[in-house]
Amino acid sequence: MVIGISVAEALFPHQSTVAGHEVTMGGKVYEVIGLLEQKKGGFSDDDQDNTVLIPYRTLRKMAPRSEFLLLIIRAREGQLRTALGQVEDILRRQRGLRFDEPNNFDLTTADRFIEQFDSMMAGVGMVAIAISSIGLLVGGIGVMNIMLVSVKERTQEIGIRKALGARRTDITRQFLFEAMTLTLLGGLIGVLLAIATSQILLLVLPSLPSSVPMWAVIAGLAVSIMVGLVFGVWPARQASRLDPIEALRYE
Numbered sequence: 001m002v003i004g005i006s007v008a009e010a011l012f013p014h015q016s017t018v019a020g021h022e023v024t025m026g027g028k029v030y031e032v033i034g035l036l037e038q039k040k041g042g043f044s045d046d047d048q049d050n051t052v053l054i055p056y057r058t059l060r061k062m063a064p065r066s067e068f069l070l071l072i073i074r075a076r077e078g079q080l081r082t083a084l085g086q087v088e089d090i091l092r093r094q095r096g097l098r099f100d101e102p103n104n105f106d107l108t109t110a111d112r113f114i115e116q117f118d119s120m121m122a123g124v125g126m127v128a129i130a131i132s133s134i135g136l137l138v139g140g141i142g143v144m145n146i147m148l149v150s151v152k153e154r155t156q157e158i159g160i161r162k163a164l165g166a167r168r169t170d171i172t173r174q175f176l177f178e179a180m181t182l183t184l185l186g187g188l189i190g191v192l193l194a195i196a197t198s199q200i201l202l203l204v205l206p207s208l209p210s211s212v213p214m215w216a217v218i219a220g221l222a223v224s225i226m227v228g229l230v231f232g233v234w235p236a237r238q239a240s241r242l243d244p245i246e247a248l249r250y251e
Contacts, residue, residue, distance in 0.1 A: 001025075002034040006049040026062050030054065080109065136223070139186070140231035147179050147235035155242060162244035171240040179232025180225050187224025191217050 001023065003011070008018045021032045036048055060066075075083030084107055091105055151158070158171060194212050201210040 001030045001032055002036060002053040003032060004036045004049040004051040005038045007052055008032075008035055025052075025054075028062075084109070136227055139183075140227045143179055143183055143228060144231040144235060146182070147175060147232055148238065150178070151175065151235050151239040151242075154239075158239055158242050159244045159246070162242070168240040171242075172236040175236035175239050176229060176232050179235065180228035183224045183228030184221065187221045190224075191220055194220075 003018070003023075008015075011023060012018050012021060018032050018035055023030050023032060036051060036053075038049060071087075073083065073087055088103070088107060092103065095104060097104065161171065191212070194216075198210040198212050201208060
């Protein structure tokens with residue numbers, strides 16, 4: 001048999017040479033005749049470092065009723081499409097399929113795996129955007145309600161400011177800035193929690209890369225300010241439209 005580097009380290013730790021050793025598998029003894037080259041990375045569905053290779057006919061004797069068969073084929077450079085067509089023709093002939101029958105097997109490549117992974121991540125991203133949008137909507141409505149309550153409680157203050165010469169734009173700007181400051185503080189707290197969570201993940205799972213990029217921090221703070229601006233417009237306009245005389249009489 002031929003084994004991967006991880007299998008060799010597990011079976012024969014601290015040994016530089018594994019060829020010639022014997023391994024028992026399925027009640028039968030096999031001789032190790034080679035070691036697979038360590039995988040250098042890339043996107044693939046097979047784990048070369050944990051692979052154990054034995055002759056095909058020997059495998060069929062061990063599991064004669066096994067219906068699952070995986071073929072890993074390497075095409076020559078620049079001839080991937082040609083190789084896929086040839087493999088498909090061979091498999092169809094071996095399986096006795098007529099020309100009008102669909103394939104009862106599947107052919108895939110690393111590029112297709114990447115496309116499937118990208119489409120899956122795009123779907124996850126769309127779901128995350130939808131959930132985030134709902135959260136922003138709920139948070140914005142909460143900020144709007146808080147600002148409306150603030151306008152109600154500060155009616156006399158608004159009346160005094162207007163009596164002293166404050167314009168409607170001044171009142172609108174004041175409450176807009178307060179709403180934006182409120183959402184900005186919420187965004188800062190969220191960014192700090194995200195950074196702390198990423199640091200904790202790095203300590204617990206060092207092999208899992210976890211960090212908060214600067215563009216995400218800037219985008220998060222910008223969205224927080226935008227939420228305060230959008231949902232603070234109505235309370236600010238309500239405050240600016242108050243009659244100063246009625247506001248001064250309000251208790």
